[in-house]
Amino acid sequence: MTTAPSSLDKIVIVGGGTAGWMTAAALSKFLRAGKTNIELVESEEIGTVGVGEATIPPINTFNGLLGIDENDFISKTQATFKLGIEFTNWAKKGHTYIHPFGDYGQDVEAIKFYQLWLKLRQISQNVPYIDEFCVSAMAARHGKYLAPARDPRQVLSALAYAFHFDATLYARYLRQFAEDRGVIRTEGKVTKVNLRGEDGFIASLDLEGGRTVEGDLFIDCTGFRGLLIEGALETGYEDWTHWLPCDRAVAVPCENAGPPDPFTRSTAHEAGWQWRIPLQHRMGNGHVWSSGFTDEETATTRLMQNLEGKPLADPRHLRFTTGRRRKFWYKNCVAIGLSAGFLEPLESTSIHLIQAGISKLIALFPDKDFAPIEAEEYNRLTAMQFEQIRDFIILHYHATERDDSEFWNYVRTMSIPESLTRKMDLFKSKGRIFRFEDELFGEANWLSVFLGQNVWPRAYDPMVDTLSDEQITQIAGQIHHAIRTTIEKMPSHQDYITRFCAAP
Numbered sequence: 001m002t003t004a005p006s007s008l009d010k011i012v013i014v015g016g017g018t019a020g021w022m023t024a025a026a027l028s029k030f031l032r033a034g035k036t037n038i039e040l041v042e043s044e045e046i047g048t049v050g051v052g053e054a055t056i057p058p059i060n061t062f063n064g065l066l067g068i069d070e071n072d073f074i075s076k077t078q079a080t081f082k083l084g085i086e087f088t089n090w091a092k093k094g095h096t097y098i099h100p101f102g103d104y105g106q107d108v109e110a111i112k113f114y115q116l117w118l119k120l121r122q123i124s125q126n127v128p129y130i131d132e133f134c135v136s137a138m139a140a141r142h143g144k145y146l147a148p149a150r151d152p153r154q155v156l157s158a159l160a161y162a163f164h165f166d167a168t169l170y171a172r173y174l175r176q177f178a179e180d181r182g183v184i185r186t187e188g189k190v191t192k193v194n195l196r197g198e199d200g201f202i203a204s205l206d207l208e209g210g211r212t213v214e215g216d217l218f219i220d221c222t223g224f225r226g227l228l229i230e231g232a233l234e235t236g237y238e239d240w241t242h243w244l245p246c247d248r249a250v251a252v253p254c255e256n257a258g259p260p261d262p263f264t265r266s267t268a269h270e271a272g273w274q275w276r277i278p279l280q281h282r283m284g285n286g287h288v289w290s291s292g293f294t295d296e297e298t299a300t301t302r303l304m305q306n307l308e309g310k311p312l313a314d315p316r317h318l319r320f321t322t323g324r325r326r327k328f329w330y331k332n333c334v335a336i337g338l339s340a341g342f343l344e345p346l347e348s349t350s351i352h353l354i355q356a357g358i359s360k361l362i363a364l365f366p367d368k369d370f371a372p373i374e375a376e377e378y379n380r381l382t383a384m385q386f387e388q389i390r391d392f393i394i395l396h397y398h399a400t401e402r403d404d405s406e407f408w409n410y411v412r413t414m415s416i417p418e419s420l421t422r423k424m425d426l427f428k429s430k431g432r433i434f435r436f437e438d439e440l441f442g443e444a445n446w447l448s449v450f451l452g453q454n455v456w457p458r459a460y461d462p463m464v465d466t467l468s469d470e471q472i473t474q475i476a477g478q479i480h481h482a483i484r485t486t487i488e489k490m491p492s493h494q495d496y497i498t499r500f501c502a503a504p
């Protein structure tokens, strides 16, 4: 007979960065004001990593589940809309492409639109680049924004978006949300993690000043430290530096030089790359670099030389090791956020991994018995997700023609994971892309980066030959026209923000 679970009495979240407050907000919403208490311990003295300002479209699902009002959230976090990422100097110096959110064109039954476009390039002259068949890419390029249409027949229904926001304001926003729903915040530094003698589970945490915090489930959101999952439980780390050699960053905000663009810019440099994240009140900038190929002074100078406005603070230096925790959930501890691993910020996936960790935790929510199968499944799914994202990021570095520095020579010629080799080979053959098991990045994402990095299929899908040349030309022409006229009618990104969601 099915029996009642032995529900948890107390959850302790350690850390009040983006991970800690996203977790607190979601758990406070979904556990309602039930019998499980939630306490979040954070230390202002230690502080947060303070970066992490670009997101990807699934953030809308998270905000939607919490019931957050979009315009209120945008105005309180100084956010802007993000329609994709512009990559400059990645495939080769002087080359630029956009990795947009949203799909290209419209499939014709089983035939992918981009396959049809590959054939069109053979039968016609001056065929526009694939971007011109993607409404998000074109809106980004023209600095436009309008909320997606709900009617699937409208071109604007294909627009997909995420946000750039101020990380500190986002954590503050979620803190208010969580505290309103009963989460207790404790200011304090954890000095010791106490394990139970019988099974090695975490029993309690000692705080500076003498207080002890007990709990049933402990969520480690302590950032790169991994105070519980590594410091106390020693679960180990899988280091991916050989594939993703960037291990340092220097960040500095600057004044906006004009209205904010609705996209992130990523510019490749000699030994890494630079981000440019436009917010309403300032521009976030940072240079991600590899200590194996350059030094701090050179990287900082490079960043400061490339700012578009007056710096608003001194440069901040950060260190990290790309990779993942060997176990994300161990005994009664779950690591969420940077404590679980870090894949470098290139495709803005870290906040998404927090969200994915929270949703898996809720789907596999434990009781006091902590059935091992639940942790095993959580670890299996999370490891797979880290690996899939890792491959996507490696592609940007590996598929390059750049040979102007030791760094680019290394990443261009390094051996890559077998899973990525298979994906690349499949694409190079006839442009096929398959999304494996809930993979975050789908067909359109891989396509834009493959083509953007100059990886082209040898042939198009033979299924396309079931359509006549006239049909192909007509379908593409109609889509192109519909997107162009839609873009012309959209307001500018700045006008949309001013009208609906400007910060006070």
Ligand code: FAD
Binding pocket: 014, 015, 016, 017, 018, 019, 020, 041, 042, 043, 044, 046, 047, 048, 049, 050, 051, 052, 053, 054, 055, 167, 188, 189, 190, 191, 221, 222, 223, 224, 225, 227, 249, 286, 318, 320, 336, 337, 338, 339, 345, 348, 349, 350, 351, 352, 354
């Ligand atoms: P942190 O922000 O470091 O928070 C750790 C918390 O733990 C703090 O509150 C701290 O006080 C607390 N703590 C630690 N030790 C103790 C202790 N002993 N006692 C009490 N409290 C303690 N992600 C994206 O999605 N998009 C991006 O564009 C992006 N860019 C990035 C750029 C860089 C250079 C880096 C390094 C990261 C970037 N990220 C990005 C990742 C993103 O910043 C993080 O995923 C996000 O901020 C979550 O961090 P966190 O909450 O896990 O850790």
